[in-house]
Amino acid sequence: MARYTGPVCRQCRREGLKLYLKGDKCFTDKCPITRRNYAPGEHGQGRKKLSNYGVQLREKQKVRRYYGVSEKQFAKYFSMADKMEGIAGENFLKVLESRLDNVVFRLGLAASRAESRQLVNHGHFMVNGSKVDIPSYLISVGDVIEVKEKSTKSSKFKELVEGHQGNVPQWVEIDTENLKGKIVAEPSREDIDIPIEEHLIVEWYSK
Template structure:
């Protein structure tokens, strides 16, 4: 996992949009990106036209921050995506969405991907009936993800309205049993991440 020492809200302001790194706070009036929609620092309000390289770099960094990846991790995902048939950018996003920590986050069982990563790493999750504590585990279509019974009471207490969660079309949620199923591999229009993956492909293909 990439460790960003800069405040998460500053990362959103630097990206110029909400990356939803702080969970529920991002949807409130307290969100700094909403109150100060410009980059942090003394010259944050200055308007400088970025170069094409800077635009691509910024988009790559945005993807890293959204999914909590360092450079070598994202480059590895890109390399594997480029070796598959189909659009490289969509392949890349599909792999990142299938990460176990992201699936837990998308199912609403954690407020952020970072929290989901800790939840998985601490051994609270099963995949296809077996304990999995690796956040980067890629969940396959048809597999069921569930919370251990010993951890369910705490999760239900934290998220009493989980049944109202609007999950992506490629996932299926059973809130009562704290189970989720990957019904199919996500397509681009089913992935809510606002990122220009074509710019990332161009960045790594230069």
């Protein structure tokens, strides 16, 4: 399935909550879901009772859009999490949180996950001293992520990090002076920003 390229705010309206896809705009009165908190389209304001299938589908789509992952990747990550020890739903969220584009965003080195994917694609980051330009690259505990030396000359990154201080989750550390971050623990379920009922996604893939 191709990546969605339309207005991203429509995705938030479709799911009925902020997915924080537009960075700073999501925290202002200009956020469309603040002004039009109903689904887009001609029948968006109509009330519709969802079946169990519909509830599971909406939860899956919400999480997939939140992390900006394709349908194929999403299913692959669930299959990976399902084979791990522990609770499948929590493992699944940990895998999604471990993507390089998400980690870059969590460190405050990008204003949104979409911007983070673009910056990673353009080769602005290094992992353990080697350039990585694959947003889906999975990070492990102990890995060090840093802005490439040539890119540190841009004031953009330091401005982003300084504005993001206090919002960095406990499983990562950020060196704002050197624009370098380290994974100090596995992602925590409590650090997820939006309400997610992962058991619904487990039920969806368990059919």
